[in-house]
Amino acid sequence: MIVIDHVAKQFAAPSPAPWGLGFKQGLPKTVHAVRDVSLTAADGCVTGLLGPNGAGKTTTLRLLAGLIAPDAGTLSVDGIDVVAQPREALARMGLLGDARGLYPRLSARENIVYFGMLQGMGRGAANARAEALARTLDMTALLDRRTDGFSQGERMKTALARALVHDPANVVLDEPTNGLDVMATRALREALRFLRTPEGGSKCIVFSSHIMSEVERVCDTIVLVAGGRTVASGTVEALLDQTGETDLEDAVVKLVFDEKRQAAGQAGGPAARQAEAVSP
Numbered sequence: 001m002i003v004i005d006h007v008a009k010q011f012a013a014p015s016p017a018p019w020g021l022g023f024k025q026g027l028p029k030t031v032h033a034v035r036d037v038s039l040t041a042a043d044g045c046v047t048g049l050l051g052p053n054g055a056g057k058t059t060t061l062r063l064l065a066g067l068i069a070p071d072a073g074t075l076s077v078d079g080i081d082v083v084a085q086p087r088e089a090l091a092r093m094g095l096l097g098d099a100r101g102l103y104p105r106l107s108a109r110e111n112i113v114y115f116g117m118l119q120g121m122g123r124g125a126a127n128a129r130a131e132a133l134a135r136t137l138d139m140t141a142l143l144d145r146r147t148d149g150f151s152q153g154e155r156m157k158t159a160l161a162r163a164l165v166h167d168p169a170n171v172v173l174d175e176p177t178n179g180l181d182v183m184a185t186r187a188l189r190e191a192l193r194f195l196r197t198p199e200g201g202s203k204c205i206v207f208s209s210h211i212m213s214e215v216e217r218v219c220d221t222i223v224l225v226a227g228g229r230t231v232a233s234g235t236v237e238a239l240l241d242q243t244g245e246t247d248l249e250d251a252v253v254k255l256v257f258d259e260k261r262q263a264a265g266q267a268g269g270p271a272a273r274q275a276e277a278v279s280p
Contacts, residue, residue: 001204002041002170007063007073008228009034033059035228038073041221043169044202046192048219050209052256056228057208061174064206065095077170091119094163096173101159104148108139108158111147112165119166126165133161137191153184160191170204171195177214189218196220216248226256 012028034056041047049057063070064077066086075082077089102111109130116126134140139157142150147158156176163171173192177185192207194200209215215222216236223233232239232255236248243251 001043001078002039002047002064002172002206003074003076004037004039004060004064005074005076007034007037007060007070007075008032009059009063009068009071032228034063034070036073036230037225037228038230039206039223039233041170041204041206043204044196044198045220046196046205046207046218048207048209048215048222049225050212050215050222050252051225052210055210055225057210057225058174060225061097061172061206061208064172065093066090091166092168092170094166094168094171096159096163096171096176102147102150102155102162105146107144107146108134108150108154108161109143111158112162115162116165121166129165129167130161133164136194137161138187151184152179153181153187156180156184156188160188164195167201168203169201170206172206172208174208175210176207177209177211185214189214192218212249212252224252224255231255231258 011031011033013031037056037060039047039049049060051057059068062068064075064082066082066089069083075089077092080089080092082089103114106114109127112130112133113123113126116129117123121129130143131140134143137157137160139154139161142154142158147155150158160173160176176188180188192205195203196205207215207219221233221235222239224231224239232242234242239248239251239255240246243254245251245254
């Protein structure tokens with residue numbers, strides 16, 4: 001189980017230099033990448049982290065991976081605090097980022113086995129696991145090919161096998177369908193459905209995406225993020241009931257718009273008046 005509780009993260013970004021002042025940068029400004037995000041992802045479930053580009057999804061997952069520390073809030077994996085015990089928490093997760101990060105001169109098998117050994121597995125055990133994952137993901141024919149020149153779908157399968165090599169209880173995927181064709185997307189969807197079953201290990205899966213149709217098809221629960229905040233969570237049916245809509249896209253648009261209107265209202269000024277003027 002993965003629990004993210006009211007996390008926040010801000011960064012200092014340099015302001016662009018004003019015109020006429022040469023190349024000197026302006027004063028730093030604060031970027032609130034994540035303001036208040038919470039989610040609970042249960043075992044044997046696919047939890048979707050859905051939101052528009054810039055909503056804070058990737059930053060939230062970077063916090064979960066221990067790559068950056070939160071300014072507020074907590075993150076835990078199977079009860080292990082990510083900040084206090086990062087290595088123990090990471091050992092319980094398989095991570096698949098948008099950038100697949102494969103070593104191009106290594107074969108698919110070598111990539112998978114190498115990461116298994118980094119997780120403390122022996123070479124023989126990692127190789128046996130690679131063979132088993134290849135059968136599960138229908139990639140046996142790829143195992144001994146160099147990953148240089150792989151298609152996006154072949155890269156995705158290899159990266160997913162690499163993330164699963166140590167048989168983690170939790171799997172985290174950041175925009176995994178980016179660049180995939182229809183067949184590769186379908187194969188990923190089927191793999192995730194299998195992994196959440198008892199036969200697949202009843203894994204806890206967090207699936208980040210901005211594509212509503214993918215989240216609707218594969219996820220049991222959806223956490224909607226907008227403006228760096230969690231604005232709603234629940235099943236598709238619960239979100240439809242909450243908004244009074246019959247289509248998920250319409251429900252998401254309404255929830256995101258309400259968040260933007262509330263944020264503008266809190267800020268006051270012209271943004272608030274503009275949001276009020278276009279409100280239904």
